[in-house]
Amino acid sequence: MELTSTRQGDARIVTVQADRIDAAVAIQFKDRMRLETEGGPDRVILNLSSVSFIDSSGLGAIVAAMKQMGAGRRLDLAGLSPMVEKVFRLTRMDTVFTLFPSLDDAMAELGA
Template sequence: MSLTSTVADGAQVVTVNAQRIDAAMAIQFKEDMRTETDSGPPRVILDLSSVAFIDSSGLGAIVAVMKQLGKDRRLDLAGLTPMVEKVFRLTRMDTVFNLFDTLQDALDPEQLEH
């Protein structure tokens, strides 16, 4: 699983450089995310703009990453493609995560107030 990570505006931005997060990749995704987010700012933004497909294993992996961050850190999601966003809404995970249309929206301080 290819992830890239940067720090911008006080948040760690982790970009998924893959088209799928599915059962075949879920374990590797969790391990790579744990490595990337082992330490860092209290806010992590997961940029999913390249991800076109996610299944229940991928969804579970993202939830596991959120839990692994602990209570003092939070995971926000940005750039969800229509199919991925649909999965989050159908499973009501949009009530668990803050979803942002774009990475820029996620980094906009005014968006955090809503």
């Protein structure tokens, strides 16, 4: 599971470099997210534009990553494909996370 990370303004942008977040990579994803987000800014944007499939294990790993970040920090999701967005909406996780159509839209909220 490859993740890349950059800091832009008051946010850390973590980009998933894989087409799937599923049971096969969920634990690795969660561990990598912890490494990328510990001690960083309060807002993290998870760029999912390369991800075309997510299952319940992947969804759980993203929720776990948010919880690992701790109180007072925020994990937003950007660039969801229609299929991935559908999973978030069907599971009502769109009420837990703020979903942005693109990374540019998420950054615009920062005023960046």
